Amino acid sequence: MKIFGVRLPGMSSLILWGLLWELVGRTGFSFFLPPLSEVIATLYEIIGTAAFQKALFETAYAFLAGVFFAVVIGIPVGILMGKSRLIDELLLPWVNIFLSAPLTALVPVLMVLFGFGMKAIVITTTLFAIWIIILNARAGVQGINRSLVEMARSFGARPWDAFTKVYFWAALPEILGGVRIGVIRAVKGVIIGQLLISIVGFGALFELYSANFLMAHFWAVLIVLFALAFTLAEFLAWLERKVAYYAAAR
C-alpha cells in the first residue's frame, strides 16, 4: 500500500491496531483488556520462566507429533485415493464427514479411548489436520495433466518411476496447500486437546491465567501462540509459491 507516495511495508496496519489497543487499554475500559505495552512487558517477564518454557515445549511436541502423523499418513492415503477408484469409493465418505464434523465433540470419546495424556492430545491434533491433507493430495493427483501421464507411459516409465518422478511432483502444489491448511487446523487441535483432555502446555497457561484474571499474562501467551501459528502458515505459503509455477504449467 502507498500513502502520500510512501510505500509502506507489509502489515503496517498492525501498528495502527496496536496503537488502538494501547489507547483503549489505557482508558481502563475493561479489566479484560490491559494496554498493549503492559502485555508486552509481561511477555518479556514470563518468556524466560520455567513454567512458560515447559508449556511451550509440551505444546510444540504435541503439535509437531500430530502434524507429523497427519502428513505421513495423509499424503500417501490421498495419493492412493486419487489413483485407485476402489480405495476412493471406500474412504471418501469418511474423509468428507470428518472434514466437516465438529471434531471438538469427539474429544471426550478420544479421552475414553486413549486416556488423559499426551497420546490423546497428539491424536486430536492429527485428527484436526489430516482430512484436508488427504483431500488435497487426492485432488492434486486427480488434477495431473493427462498428457503428463501419457508421456510417462509412452516413454516406458515403470509404475514406481512414474510415481516418484512424475506424479508426486506434479501434485506437489496441491499437497503443500493441504499441508498448510492442515497445519493451521492442527494449531486449533493442539490447543483444544490441551484445554479439554489434560490441562498441560499453553492450554494449562490459558486456564491458569484466565481463572486468576491475569489478563496481561493471558494476552501475552495468546500473542506468542498467534505469532507462532502465523509464522508457520506464512512459511508454508512461501514454500507453496515457490512451486506455484507448476500449477500454471499444467
Add this chain to the structure above:
Amino acid sequence: MAMPQTDLSLVETAGAAPQMAVRVRGVSKTYGSVEALRNLSLDFPRGQLTSLLGPSGCGKTTLLKIIAGLLEPTAGEVEVNGHPVTGPGPDRAFVFQDFALLPWATVLRNVAFGLELRGVARSEREAIAEKYIAKVGLSGFEKSYPHELSGGMRQRVGLARALAVDAEVLLMDEPFSAVDEQTRRKFQEDLLELVAQERKTFIFVTHSIEEAVYVSDQIAILLPRPSRVSEIIRPEGLRTKDVANIRRDSEYLDIVDRIWASLRSYVE
C-alpha cells in the same frame, strides 16, 4: 473422394512389405456405444511423413494413440516393423500437442527424460540430450525451465525429447497447433529438413489442410462417424521443389482445393 477404399488396397499391394514401417490392420475402436474408428486399415511407408488429416472428431488422435500403444483397439491390430503393438515401446516416440514437459525440470532433464526412464547413465544421456537440444536450435537454454520458454520453444523441447530416444517412428499429435502462426511456419520448414535428414518414419496428426499438404509425403484423409480412410493423396511433385516456393506452387494449391472440396460437406 476420388480414390476410395479400392485404391487404398492398390497402394497396399504395390508397396512391398518391408518398406512399410507401420501397418494398421482393420482397427476398430468403440467407447461404450460410440464408434470412433471402424475397420480402418492404413500403411505408413518407412522414412516418410504421413499426415492424418480430417475434421475434429474424426478419430485421428485416437488412431495415433492406438499406434503409440496408449489406447487399445477394440478390434484389429497394429504392426511396427512386423511386430504387433501391445503397448508403448522404444521403437516409437510421441510428441504431444500440449508439449507434456515436466515443469519442475530443466530443458536438459526434460530432453533426457526418455533416456532417464530407460536407465541410461546420467553423463551419457545428458551428452545425447545436448546434441538434440542443439539440433532443434535451443543451445544455451539447457538450464532454463519450461515456464521461461515460449510455446514454440517448449515444443522444440518436446521434439528433442522424442528425437533423443532414437525411435524409428515419431508420432506427432497436432504438434504445432498450440504455437503462433509465424513459429508454425518455421516449424513446418524445419520438419521437412528433419524428415530428409533423420530417415525416420513420421506420423503427423493435423487439422490444417495447408500444413498437411506442405509437409507430407502421404496424406490420409479421415472422415468422421465412424472414422475411415476416405482418400490417400501423395503430393509427390512438391517434395522435390524448393521449400520457399511450395506455397505458391500450382500443384500445392490444387491439392489444397481438392482436399477442401472433399472435406467441406463434413464441417458443420
